[in-house]
Structure formats: structure tokens, C-alpha cells
Amino acid sequence: MAKALVRSGDEVSVSNFGLADRLDKWVSLTPAERDALSRLEDRPRAIRRGTVLMDEQMRGEELFVVQQGMLMCYVLLDDGSRQIVRFLFPGDLFALSALIYGRSPDTVVAVSNAVVCPFDRSQIGVLATDHPRLLSLILVLNQIERVITTDRLAGLGRTSARARVATLLLSLRGQMRQAGMDVGASFAPGLTQEEMGDAIGLTAVHVNRMLRQLEDEALIKREGGRVHLLDEARLVREARYIDRFEGLDLSWLPPGR
Secondary structure (H helix, E strand, O other): OOOEOOOEOOEOOOOOOOHHHHHOOOOOOOHHHHHHHHHHHOOOEEEOOOOEEEOOOOEOOEEEEEEEOOEEEEEEOOOOOEEEEEEEOOOOEEOHHHHOOOEOOOEEEEOOOEEEEEEEOHHHHHHHHHOHHHHHHHHHHHHHHHHHHHHHHHHHHHOOHHHHHHHHHHHHHHHHHHOOOOOOOEEOOOOEHHHHHHHHOOOHHHHHHHHHHHHHOOOEEEEOOEEEEOOHHHHHHHHOOOOOOOOOOOOOOOOOO
């Protein structure tokens, strides 16, 4: 069994955080905008760790907002291996493919106990009509996630195993911060080494070896299921990590309603 970086029973330390909280980091939402977003989250559904929320190729017309917990999206490759394409945290919106496709392109499973809020895809059309700034912000969020995924997948063929592990740690920490979690130089990733490897194209054994290398060079320290970033500046340089939540140009957004 792959060694867990952090697990406490079925729980991963996460915040209760909605889509309005996520978007309000970028602009000051109007009361009407907050009310519109709250209607997307009025059917919260609690799920246990390991629950498959949707299978690859499953039919569906619902989108989801994560309120609590951590989930992951993956696809199965022809050789039977798993490629994790995205990690989801509180405030994330997912299953946007339901807007244009009748079937899910990936499998979504809960990494921890979680709360998700399903809503019908028609409500996106309502936002487009009544609150164009909200739809624009959802587009911004979607594009940030797309670029994060592109960075990670591009790194599979052009960066070292060590750099991939470093990038994943920094990226997870960045996503946790955006989800309202109080994380600094020390954080709990909430993944097994097998799950980490499936996200960056490495075996669990290789991930463990790279983590030990990072520890040996005093870049990180693992203790009690937590990762401590001891020399973050050097880690960022070695990984060539870019924080995709920084440097956003939102000057084009329409006014709120």
C-alpha cells in the first residue's frame, strides 16, 4: 500500500468555503451576486472518502460546487493506468463539460469526506443573462485551472521527476490557500504517494525517492503527515513553478449587478 503523506481517519484538513468566497477574492461581489451564487449551493450533499461521484462516460446534466473536502478527477489510460488530471478544493466548480457534452470525460472521486452541491446546467444560462460578471469570473476560474493542468501535464515530458514532485507540492499548497485554508510553509497534502505519482507520471516508489532527496537537501521536511517547506525560494526555482493565481488581469470584467 502506498504511504500516505497525510490522512487522519477519513478526514483531510479542509475549510468550509463556497464559490462566492472564491470569487470574492478577486472582486467585491454585490448582494445580488452573492444571492445568485447561493442558489447554486442550496442542495448540499455529503459524501464519504472514496465515493465515486461520477464515472467516466456517465451521463449527466449537473454541475457541482465543492463546499468541503478534497476530490480528484482522473481518466483511465489504455494500459489500465490512471492519470489524475485535477484536484478539487472548497470553492471549486466542476463538471462544466456537462454544458456541452452528454457524458463525463473523467471520473470524479472524493479523496476525503466532502460536501458537494449539485445544480442543473440551466442555471449557468440564468447567470449569463442576469449576472454577466459572475459568468465572466467563472470563465476566469476555469482558465486558471486549465493552465495549472497544462503546466503539470507539460512537465511530464520536459522536467525531472524531482521537479515534478516539487511543482505538485507547491501547486497543492497554492490551491489550498485559494480555498481559504490557513496554510503557510507547513501544510498537509492529503494524498498518498500513489495518488501523487498518478498526477505526475511517477510510481509511488519514485515519488518516495524524490521526497527523500528533497529532504536530504533541506528543501522540505516531512513530519506527522505534514510537509514543511524549508527553502521555498529554492524549491520554486528548481521546479520553475509559476503561481497561476498571481498576476491576473481582470480589467475587462463587466460591472456587477
